[in-house]
Amino acid sequence: MPRVPRLAALVAAAVAAITLALMGEPVYAAHKAAAKPTARPAVHRASPTPAPLTKVQARAILIRAARRHGLNPNFVLAVSYWESGWNQAARSRTGAIGLMQVEPYTAVWAGPALLHRRVDLNNPVDNAELGAALLRSYLDQLHNPKLALAAYYQGLTGVRRHGIYPSSRSYVDGIWRLRNRFQAAHLGG
Numbered sequence: 529m530p531r532v533p534r535l536a537a538l539v540a541a542a543v544a545a546i547t548l549a550l551m552g553e554p555v556y557a558a559h560k561a562a563a564k565p566t567a568r569p570a571v572h573r574a575s576p577t578p579a580p581l582t583k584v585q586a587r588a589i590l591i592r593a594a595r596r597h598g599l600n601p602n603f604v605l606a607v608s609y610w611e612s613g614w615n616q617a618a619r620s621r622t623g624a625i626g627l628m629q630v631e632p633y634t635a636v637w638a639g640p641a642l643l644h645r646r647v648d649l650n651n652p653v654d655n656a657e658l659g660a661a662l663l664r665s666y667l668d669q670l671h672n673p674k675l676a677l678a679a680y681y682q683g684l685t686g687v688r689r690h691g692i693y694p695s696s697r698s699y700v701d702g703i704w705r706l707r708n709r710f711q712a713a714h715l716g717g
Contacts, residue, residue, distance in 0.1 A: 581652055586614040586627055591716055593656035597664040601716025603673065604660050606706035607680065610699070616652040625649040628659025638662055674700050 581589070587605060594604035605614075611629035612618035624631050626649050630638075635658060639647035642661035647654040666676035666684060677700045678692040686693065692700055710716060 581614075581616050583614050586616065586652065587715070589652050589656045590614070590627060590660075593653075593660040594716070596657070597660040599660055599664055599667070600707070600711075602707050602710035604656075604663065605710050605716055606703045607659065607663065607677070608656070609706055609710075610703045616650075616655065626655035627652055628655050628662075630655060630658050630662070634658075634662070638665075674704060677703055 586608070590604050590608050591601040594601040608614055608627045611624075612627050614627060616626050618627075618629065619625060620629055622631065630649055632649060635647050635649050638658055638661065639645060639654075642665055643657060647658050649655050649658070663676055663680060666679040666687075667673060669684065670676055670679060670687065675687055675692065678696050679687045681699045682693050682696045
């Protein structure tokens with residue numbers, strides 16, 4: 529085969545492979561697509577990533593959520609600042625998401641139980657609402673804000689059985705100091 533036609537054939541094959549890859553079809557399935565259309569299974573997609581929040585927007589969302597759940601806004605602001613730095617895009621190595629760093633498995637039960645609906649942790653309003661609802665629930669059950677913080681971090685069962693773990697002490701004390709600083713600065717209004 530002469531050199532130019534061989535090169536043209538290689539280019540045509542490469543273009544076809546790239547076209548198929550861009551269409552999302554595996555190369556080995558290209559011949560099936562022509563024979564019969566394939567139905568793709570419905571896939572649950574997370575909500576699109578919203579534009580990043582400013583610190584002012586994040587604080588406003590957190591303050592609204594705190595007030596809606598009867599919490600001191602500085603308490604919720606301190607938890608969120610410690611957890612995410614008021615960054616909705618924050619993701620922990622354990623999978624916690626958003627402003628309040630809520631774990632997805634927690635959202636599965638806590639959204640319906642506390643907010644009476646499913647929540648989207650990628651939505652900053654839902655994230656703040658669920659975090660505040662969890663804190664309110666822990667506070668109602670434990671009647672102590674420091675124990676509520678420990679429950680948020682280590683789990684309610686652990687707090688009920690063992691109190692604040694030594695490994696949770698710096699978390700609880702750090703957030704409490706932040707809360708006091710925010711309170712003194714009237715950050716939460």
